[in-house]
Amino acid sequence: MSRHAWRVLALAVAALTGLAISACGGGGGRDEGGAIGTGAPVKGKKGGTLKALYANDLEHIDPGEAFYQPDYMMVFAVHRPLYSFEPTNLEVASPDLAAAPPKLSDGGRTVTVKLKPGVRYGPPVNRTATSADVKYAIERAFTAAVPNGYAPTYFGIVEGAPEPGRKKSTDIKGIETPDEETIVFRLSESSGAFVKALSLPITAPVPEDYAKRYDAETPSQYATHQAATGPYMIEAGKDGRITYEIGKRMTLVRNPNWRAATDFRPAYVDRIELTMGNEDTTVAARQILRGKGLINGDFPPDPPVIKDAVRRRKSQITFAPLGNRYIGLNTKVKPLDDLNVRKAIIAASDRNALRLTRGGPIVGDLATHFLAPGQPGFAEAGGTKGPNLDFIQNPDGSMALAADYMKKAGYASGRYTGSETLTMVGDDSGVGARTAEVFQSQLQKLGFKVDFRQVPHDTMFSKFCNVPEARVAVCPNVGWLPDFADGQAWFDPTFSGESIVPENNSNWAQLDVPAINEAIDEAKKITGQAERDEAWGKIDRMVMAQAPAVPWIWDNQANIASSDVQGAIARWNGQWDLSFTSIK
Amino acid sequence: MVTYILRRLLWAALLVLVVSFVTFVIFYALPSADPAVLRAGARSGNQALLESIRDTLGLDEPWYVQYAQYMERLLFHFDFGFSYRTDAPVREQILDRIPATASLVLGAAAVWIAVGIPVGVVSATRRRSWIDRIAMGATLVAISAPVYWLGLVVLYLFADDIGRFPLFKGSGSYVPLTESPAGWFGSLLLPWLVLAATAAAFYARLLRGNLAGVLSEDYIRTARAKGLSERAVVWRHGVRSAITPVVTVLGLDIGILLGGAILTETVFNIPGVGRLAFSAIRGADLPMIQGTVLIGALFIILANLVVDVLYGFLDPRVRIG
Numbered sequence: 001m002s003r004h005a006w007r008v009l010a011l012a013v014a015a016l017t018g019l020a021i022s023a024c025g026g027g028g029g030r031d032e033g034g035a036i037g038t039g040a041p042v043k044g045k046k047g048g049t050l051k052a053l054y055a056n057d058l059e060h061i062d063p064g065e066a067f068y069q070p071d072y073m074m075v076f077a078v079h080r081p082l083y084s085f086e087p088t089n090l091e092v093a094s095p096d097l098a099a100a101p102p103k104l105s106d107g108g109r110t111v112t113v114k115l116k117p118g119v120r121y122g123p124p125v126n127r128t129a130t131s132a133d134v135k136y137a138i139e140r141a142f143t144a145a146v147p148n149g150y151a152p153t154y155f156g157i158v159e160g161a162p163e164p165g166r167k168k169s170t171d172i173k174g175i176e177t178p179d180e181e182t183i184v185f186r187l188s189e190s191s192g193a194f195v196k197a198l199s200l201p202i203t204a205p206v207p208e209d210y211a212k213r214y215d216a217e218t219p220s221q222y223a224t225h226q227a228a229t230g231p232y233m234i235e236a237g238k239d240g241r242i243t244y245e246i247g248k249r250m251t252l253v254r255n256p257n258w259r260a261a262t263d264f265r266p267a268y269v270d271r272i273e274l275t276m277g278n279e280d281t282t283v284a285a286r287q288i289l290r291g292k293g294l295i296n297g298d299f300p301p302d303p304p305v306i307k308d309a310v311r312r313r314k315s316q317i318t319f320a321p322l323g324n325r326y327i328g329l330n331t332k333v334k335p336l337d338d339l340n341v342r343k344a345i346i347a348a349s350d351r352n353a354l355r356l357t358r359g360g361p362i363v364g365d366l367a368t369h370f371l372a373p374g375q376p377g378f379a380e381a382g383g384t385k386g387p388n389l390d391f392i393q394n395p396d397g398s399m400a401l402a403a404d405y406m407k408k409a410g411y412a413s414g415r416y417t418g419s420e421t422l423t424m425v426g427d428d429s430g431v432g433a434r435t436a437e438v439f440q441s442q443l444q445k446l447g448f449k450v451d452f453r454q455v456p457h458d459t460m461f462s463k464f465c466n467v468p469e470a471r472v473a474v475c476p477n478v479g480w481l482p483d484f485a486d487g488q489a490w491f492d493p494t495f496s497g498e499s500i501v502p503e504n505n506s507n508w509a510q511l512d513v514p515a516i517n518e519a520i521d522e523a524k525k526i527t528g529q530a531e532r533d534e535a536w537g538k539i540d541r542m543v544m545a546q547a548p549a550v551p552w553i554w555d556n557q558a559n560i561a562s563s564d565v566q567g568a569i570a571r572w573n574g575q576w577d578l579s580f581t582s583i584k
Numbered sequence: 585m586v587t588y589i590l591r592r593l594l595w596a597a598l599l600v601l602v603v604s605f606v607t608f609v610i611f612y613a614l615p616s617a618d619p620a621v622l623r624a625g626a627r628s629g630n631q632a633l634l635e636s637i638r639d640t641l642g643l644d645e646p647w648y649v650q651y652a653q654y655m656e657r658l659l660f661h662f663d664f665g666f667s668y669r670t671d672a673p674v675r676e677q678i679l680d681r682i683p684a685t686a687s688l689v690l691g692a693a694a695v696w697i698a699v700g701i702p703v704g705v706v707s708a709t710r711r712r713s714w715i716d717r718i719a720m721g722a723t724l725v726a727i728s729a730p731v732y733w734l735g736l737v738v739l740y741l742f743a744d745d746i747g748r749f750p751l752f753k754g755s756g757s758y759v760p761l762t763e764s765p766a767g768w769f770g771s772l773l774l775p776w777l778v779l780a781a782t783a784a785a786f787y788a789r790l791l792r793g794n795l796a797g798v799l800s801e802d803y804i805r806t807a808r809a810k811g812l813s814e815r816a817v818v819w820r821h822g823v824r825s826a827i828t829p830v831v832t833v834l835g836l837d838i839g840i841l842l843g844g845a846i847l848t849e850t851v852f853n854i855p856g857v858g859r860l861a862f863s864a865i866r867g868a869d870l871p872m873i874q875g876t877v878l879i880g881a882l883f884i885i886l887a888n889l890v891v892d893v894l895y896g897f898l899d900p901r902v903r904i905g
Binding site: 053056057059144145147148149152153163164165166218219220221223245246247248275277278279280282283284286287290291456458459461462463466501502503504 | 617618621622623624630631632633634635636637639640666669670671672677680736739745746754755756850851853855859860862863866867868
């Protein structure tokens with residue numbers, strides 16, 4: 001018996017494992033015809049419950065603090081900033097709480113916004129939102145209780161704007177509210193980006209009379225008592241405190257005081273349940289694809305799931321062009337301080353191989369410069385083909401061209417023969433780690449010695465790549481998703497020498513070229529869209545000519561939904577728009 | 585006995601202090617993310633903002649001052665502080681998560697005891713039989729299967745949403761006991777089985793080895809010579825003696841898992857202490873890391889104490905003075 005029993009047992013285990021593995025790989029559906037979902041908004045059916053699965057918790061749900069994509073997904077369904085983007089529009093934000101586009105006067109230094117009458121807060125505030133509420137919302141974002149990352153960047157030019165981190169909110173003299181439906185911003189200089197920044201959630205009204213007691217605490221507790229102006233509100237308990245279970249779930253229900261006539265959002269579904277903690281995103285993605293009423297929240301599906309969905313469930317997956325990914329080359333560190341060395345590295349880069357680490361062509365187009373497709377200034381920067389620079393032309397890399405540039409840099413063999421070792425700090429897990437490893441081998445082909453340190457993603461930024469003093473030569477896992485679709489939001493933080501700061505620095509290349517800095521300063525003042533596009537397109541070409549980074553992909557963010565969900569993608573955020581998505 | 589327990593509790597308090605200190609030192613010694621930067625948002629390099637956040641969170645003080653302040657709040661106010669990431673009180677968050685972890689761990693422990701001990705006894709009393717071989721082969725497979733892998737396999741096989749044979753509730757279906765006892769039971773069946781599989785196998789092998797040794801002791805022969813039934817010999821005299829090391833391991837296992845069954849909670853999306861700790865570590869959320877580590881340490885220490893006290897009842901040779 002014994003030998004036979006073992007054999008039977010082994011076969012049983014093998015069969016069970018095989019079954020399990022086939023189950024893991026199988027989407028369970030046949031090859032589906034038709035096209036991949038567009039994510040365009042269509043007229044939907046009213047009612048039903050939509051469920052969004054999140055891997056992690058939301059970071060910040062206070063409109064004064066919210067900053068990340070997953071937060072925006074929820075915040076823009078609950079709050080109404082002065083302006084916000086309709087799902088398919090990247091360039092021009094539509095009036096939301098505002099009644100009409102802003103009026104610019106005084107050479108663009110005065111911005112006047114009229115508010116819609118009759119936009120009311122949900123319970124427990126139950127009153128009309130006023131211009132004073134918008135002023136207070138902006139002022140509180142400069143306090144320590146409501147730490148906001150972008151307030152000083154875009155609203156620091158309002159006359160009288162304080163340094164961030166104040167103990168108490170201060171009256172900003174440059175924000176005037178002559179009546180309840182008018183708000184006037186007086187700026188120290190004209191700024192095209194300021195007008196676009198009025199679409200950020202910092203401009204969503206906060207009722208001072210109600211919120212003050214919560215803002216008196218540091219950190220503010222308004223997030224868990226917030227009042228909604230949007231079509232949805234966070235379900236509240238009897239005590240008025242919202243029933244948000246951190247790390248578990250949040251439920252959005254209809255705001256009884258919201259009036260459809262004042263809003264461009266159709267708000268189809270009655271109820272939206274956000275479930276956090278789906279950290280095994282493969283399981284979560286399969287639940288979405290096979291389940292009912294589900295969409296992905298903060299996580300993109302893994303490459304195998306994307307491939308499977310593209311093959312078998314085309315209508316349930318959609319791709320949204322979003323930001324870019326690039327490899328930062330520190331222009332202040334030897335030998336990368338030599339322009340020819342940087343050009344050689346870009347020339348040698350096999351961007352196709354880098355893209356394969358994320359899943360291949362379906363996850364994005366190969367980048368030839370920085371501004372992504374669909375963004376203002378993209379065509380002016382050279383479009384898909386790019387700025388016609390030889391070192392970025394070959395998607396598979398050209399070792400011959402790289403050798404030429406190395407020779408120009410003084411390395412006669414066409415390979416690096418110096419004594420410096422390049423310090424590279426990248427992700428320690430996931431697809432980011434694979435990208436970094438592929439790039440490491442590409443550097444080694446050119447003769448570089450690489451000291452590659454792998455650390456968690458947040459550590460990579462906050463302790464290494466974002467800290468100039470750390471003197472990291474290569475940051476292989478960086479990229480940019482702008483705050484809104486505008487060249488300033490793309491280039492000012494990332495390639496202006498004036499943006500280099502000792503901590504949390506986003507100019508990873510530490511590029512500090514006076515001509516580029518001046519061009520950025522000038523472009524910031526332009527208020528006309530066409531002129532802005534031209535200026536930022538030109539800046540993109542100027543930056544690319546300095547070879548401060550290897551742009552390798554313009555991301556397509558994959559989003560998935562259950563078969564009964566009529567999903568609409570907010571193109572400006574790259575994620576589902578909860579207010580435009582419906583149940584079939 | 586009371587003196588002994590009091591003495592152990594005092595040692596426990598000291599141990600918790602040491603654990604908290606070591607956690608603090610590790611957090612500052614190893615390169616982790618900067619909480620102030622995470623709080624400000626990935627792109628804010630504004631120094632005034634970063635300084636104000638550090639001031640708010642107390643991060644501008646030297647680490648030993650931060651530690652002293654933390655301990656002062658903890659010891660005199662039982663205040664674990666606020667999460668750097670969510671602003672939520674740490675104590676509230678942990679207490680909120682304990683029922684889910686306790687449900688998972690205690691239920692799984694019941695399963696692994698119910699399976700592991702009988703299998704161990706049967707294997708020990710029928711050594712080299714086909715039952716013994718199948719049982720020990722199966723335990724070897726179960727011990728070799730990582731919880732994470734096993735969890736995914738059973739989900740893809742048996743979960744009612746993504747499984748081939750939709751028999752059990754899947755990931756993310758956890759319902760608190762107070763909300764629906766039936767829902768609670770149904771949602772935890774798969775996690776219990778997965779978490780219990782390895783432990784049951786290990787306990788069965790451990791007990792088999794111990795019991796086999798005990799059953800060849802002289803006093804067992806004496807018991808048989810006195811005419812006791814085989815069942816009484818095995819269970820009353822054999823198992824009682826052989827189970828002492830199993831109880832030791834059981835205490836430790838339950839203590840460790842109550843501090844967070846991270847993998848099982850993650851695969852099945854059970855909102856327990858383990859997942860909270862995991863998120864805290866990834867988010868450089870020191871107060872939450874401290875809170876979960878301290879709670880974990882406390883559970884282990886208490887479980888050890890309970891085991892030591894139990895020894896006295898199980899084995900007359902061990903008496904606590």
